[in-house]
Amino acid sequence: MGKTLYFEIQEYKERLRKTKQSMNEKGIEVLIVTDPANMNYLTGFDGWSFYVHQCIIALVDQDEPIWVGRGQDANAARLTTWLSEENIKPYTDDYVQSLIKHPMDFVSDVLKERGYDKKIIATEMDAYYYTAKCQERLVLGLPNAVFKDGTNIVNWVKIIKSDTEVEYIRKAARIAEKAMETAYNSVDEGVRQCDAAANVYHAQISGTEEYGGDYTAIVPLMPSGIRTSTPHLSWTDEPYKNGDTVILELAGCYRRYHCPLSRTMIIGEAPQKVRDLAAVVAEGLTNALNNVKPGMTCEEVERVWANSIAKSGFIKDSRIGYSMGLNYPPDWGEHTASLRPGDKTVLQPNMTFHMIPGIWLDECGVDISESFRVTKNGCETFTNYPRRLLEK
Amino acid sequence: MGKTLYFEIQEYKERLRKTKQSMNEKGIEVLIVTDPANMNYLTGFDGWSFYVHQCIIALVDQDEPIWVGRGQDANAARLTTWLSEENIKPYTDDYVQSLIKHPMDFVSDVLKERGYDKKIIATEMDAYYYTAKCQERLVLGLPNAVFKDGTNIVNWVKIIKSDTEVEYIRKAARIAEKAMETAYNSVDEGVRQCDAAANVYHAQISGTEEYGGDYTAIVPLMPSGIRTSTPHLSWTDEPYKNGDTVILELAGCYRRYHCPLSRTMIIGEAPQKVRDLAAVVAEGLTNALNNVKPGMTCEEVERVWANSIAKSGFIKDSRIGYSMGLNYPPDWGEHTASLRPGDKTVLQPNMTFHMIPGIWLDECGVDISESFRVTKNGCETFTNYPRRLLEK
Numbered sequence: 067m068g069k070t071l072y073f074e075i076q077e078y079k080e081r082l083r084k085t086k087q088s089m090n091e092k093g094i095e096v097l098i099v100t101d102p103a104n105m106n107y108l109t110g111f112d113g114w115s116f117y118v119h120q121c122i123i124a125l126v127d128q129d130e131p132i133w134v135g136r137g138q139d140a141n142a143a144r145l146t147t148w149l150s151e152e153n154i155k156p157y158t159d160d161y162v163q164s165l166i167k168h169p170m171d172f173v174s175d176v177l178k179e180r181g182y183d184k185k186i187i188a189t190e191m192d193a194y195y196y197t198a199k200c201q202e203r204l205v206l207g208l209p210n211a212v213f214k215d216g217t218n219i220v221n222w223v224k225i226i227k228s229d230t231e232v233e234y235i236r237k238a239a240r241i242a243e244k245a246m247e248t249a250y251n252s253v254d255e256g257v258r259q260c261d262a263a264a265n266v267y268h269a270q271i272s273g274t275e276e277y278g279g280d281y282t283a284i285v286p287l288m289p290s291g292i293r294t295s296t297p298h299l300s301w302t303d304e305p306y307k308n309g310d311t312v313i314l315e316l317a318g319c320y321r322r323y324h325c326p327l328s329r330t331m332i333i334g335e336a337p338q339k340v341r342d343l344a345a346v347v348a349e350g351l352t353n354a355l356n357n358v359k360p361g362m363t364c365e366e367v368e369r370v371w372a373n374s375i376a377k378s379g380f381i382k383d384s385r386i387g388y389s390m391g392l393n394y395p396p397d398w399g400e401h402t403a404s405l406r407p408g409d410k411t412v413l414q415p416n417m418t419f420h421m422i423p424g425i426w427l428d429e430c431g432v433d434i435s436e437s438f439r440v441t442k443n444g445c446e447t448f449t450n451y452p453r454r455l456l457e458k
Numbered sequence: 459m460g461k462t463l464y465f466e467i468q469e470y471k472e473r474l475r476k477t478k479q480s481m482n483e484k485g486i487e488v489l490i491v492t493d494p495a496n497m498n499y500l501t502g503f504d505g506w507s508f509y510v511h512q513c514i515i516a517l518v519d520q521d522e523p524i525w526v527g528r529g530q531d532a533n534a535a536r537l538t539t540w541l542s543e544e545n546i547k548p549y550t551d552d553y554v555q556s557l558i559k560h561p562m563d564f565v566s567d568v569l570k571e572r573g574y575d576k577k578i579i580a581t582e583m584d585a586y587y588y589t590a591k592c593q594e595r596l597v598l599g600l601p602n603a604v605f606k607d608g609t610n611i612v613n614w615v616k617i618i619k620s621d622t623e624v625e626y627i628r629k630a631a632r633i634a635e636k637a638m639e640t641a642y643n644s645v646d647e648g649v650r651q652c653d654a655a656a657n658v659y660h661a662q663i664s665g666t667e668e669y670g671g672d673y674t675a676i677v678p679l680m681p682s683g684i685r686t687s688t689p690h691l692s693w694t695d696e697p698y699k700n701g702d703t704v705i706l707e708l709a710g711c712y713r714r715y716h717c718p719l720s721r722t723m724i725i726g727e728a729p730q731k732v733r734d735l736a737a738v739v740a741e742g743l744t745n746a747l748n749n750v751k752p753g754m755t756c757e758e759v760e761r762v763w764a765n766s767i768a769k770s771g772f773i774k775d776s777r778i779g780y781s782m783g784l785n786y787p788p789d790w791g792e793h794t795a796s797l798r799p800g801d802k803t804v805l806q807p808n809m810t811f812h813m814i815p816g817i818w819l820d821e822c823g824v825d826i827s828e829s830f831r832v833t834k835n836g837c838e839t840f841t842n843y844p845r846r847l848l849e850k
Contacts, residue, residue, distance in 0.1 A: 141688035159776035192591035201590035260670025278652025278695030296533035303670030384551035397509035
């Protein structure tokens with residue numbers, strides 16, 4: 067079959083090696099990976115099949131993991147992973163969204179068949195799509211196993227990107243710039259919000275002349291007017307009005323690697339309060355970025371921001387950024403390091419973050435963000451787009 | 459604040475009443491609803507915030523449920539739900555993707571504060587986003603509660619649509635037709651797959667002149683060539699070639715209500731095998747639709763299809779459809795009734811299904827589908843699009 071692999075097999079094997087090393091350190095013999103991004107990271111597996119239960123089983127003493135999924139998705143495993151046929155284990159369709167059989171029963175059977183049912187098994191307890199029922203059925207099906215929490219084991223391996231991964235994020239950045247420019251050009255008085263959003267999607271997916279874009283793990287978040295008082299609303303079909311604030315939180319995505327980018331725009335002249343808020347956010351963001359360097363902790367980066375805005379009187383009580391990269395819906399964040407008080411993660415070269423120090427007041431909000439890579443002595447921002455309030 | 463409610467408050471209250479009735483029948487006093495579609499169904503809550511833990515708590519002896527979510531999303535609850543301020547309970551940002559605190563600890567605290575910590579509590583054990591960790595922390599935090607499995611309680615209430623819901627699906631159907639026509643017009647020899655996908659997205663989101671579209675719960679699935687041998691792959695940036703088969707599984711979405719629609723197209727002349735396969739699928743689909751009527755069971759619908767294709771020699775071993783409607787990523791299916799052997803659900807008026815009897819062979823596949831509503835004496839298909847292989 068005509069395989070599509072986006073990295074050298076050696077790179078996948080290196081990722082697996084690091085994962086197994088982490089498993090060894092934690093005394094874990096079997097890791098059941100259900101996060102779609104982690105499944106992709108270890109094997110290349112791609113497809114919108116995470117709406118049914120599926121997993122990659124990493125065995126600490128084996129060179130290849132096992133893919134388990136729905137029968138009709140087995141060809142996707144054959145086309146998009148480096149796994150050999152013996153490690154592609156499809157279940158029949160009567161396991162799908164059934165009230166009688168559960169796909170994790172099949173996973174138990176696979177582990178029994180391979181002799182791994184009496185081992186120390188870790189599951190991604192807090193990963194999307196790994197439901198409470200999955201754990202219940204697995205524990206029931208494997209009475210002789212010892213269970214551990216394997217949340218974020220692969221995520222922490224993922225936090226430092228390879229040069230190819232960085233290259234993919236750079237490509238995503240070109241798409242993000244194009245999507246933001248499209249948003250700026252499309253949003254205007256009298257234009258329906260849905261028509262502006264449609265143009266943004268078009269830009270995200272068509273990508274550049276050299277390469278296309280993928281669907282992003284979060285839809286374009288484009289609240290306007292009163293809806294900017296909360297960050298996760300999207301468009302409606304109402305037309306924009308003169309004076310509307312519009313928050314644009316977008317991303318470009320290339321081969322599932324993301325480059326997020328946020329800006330706030332005003333249709334017409336901005337009220338002084340919004341201008342002031344934007345100036346504070348942009349200055350705080352720039353100060354924080356200018357201070358990023360390897361060896362610093364995540365909370366120290368947040369501290370630079372907090373000090374910068376302290377004098378303005380505005381308050382920001384949520385984290386200002388997070389590690390990001392390879393992902394599937396519903397999140398492009400990696401759930402490891404966050405730029406916030408208490409996070410002692412030490413920055414290292416080729417970690418990649420989205421720094422998004424938005425401030426939301428009761429009736430409006432301002433978001434201005436940058437995605438960046440930690441370099442040998444500072445940081446590289448991925449996109450090149452005016453770092454300020456956009457007035458139109 | 460300027461609230462946006464898409465249904466009369468009375469309709470939300472009626473949904474809650476039916477949910478509480480089902481809770482009563484099952485001896486459940488507290489239902490913790492984490493499925494974003496179920497949260498929306500009961501309260502109107504909207505927003506792309508399901509990437510952090512959040513829930514609606516339905517109390518069997520209370521007239522209003524409680525929303526629990528992230529602080530910055532509380533304004534989304536104020537803007538999109540009918541809940542009063544006292545029932546909007548935001549948690550602070552240090553609960554978000556933290557290794558120390560978990561949002562379900564906060565949910566436990568809310569239940570203690572309201573005096574519901576010694577009750578019979580049900581959780582949606584197998585719902586997306588309700589992770590194994592959620593259940594573990596909740597059980598730990600509420601040692602005096604009795605836990606039950608509340609998976610699909612709201613889903614089964616949702617299965618029969620109101621007239622307003624049906625109206626929304628009809629509006630989604632107009633968008634689905636437009637998206638399919640756009641796909642047919644865009645896919646052609648030499649055109650990059652991503653550019654065709656971009657046009658499809660544009661059509662889905664801009665909607666019609668009268669109303670806009672929402673993001674769909676599944677991205678446009680558009681595998682072509684060898685990738686049609688599996689149903690859940692999407693586009694790449696390769697150009698289409700003459701002779702390519704392209705499977706188009708799309709939907710329109712209006713106010714989170716979906717109308718899915720699938721067709722298979724061929725660029726150039728179709729091989730006889732694909733034409734034969736498509737004729738079998740279209741005939742089986744039409745036979746099954748013609749026989750749908752209230753009182754019939756789901757498995758009986760599947761039987762009509764199975765009998766229809768039996769003579770052709772092709773085999774289809776997965777379910778041929780499922781209940782659908784209101785949803786969020788990653789699925790527009792409702793996880794209740796499936797058109798497949800063993801499903802004894804009795805069809806009733808205003809149930810809505812997506813019948814998608816695709817057949818995938820080793821090297822190609824054909825999908826032709828219709829979304830329909832069960833009527834008083836038969837069924838109404840939502841879209842009007844040629845039910846056959848599309849050759850171009």
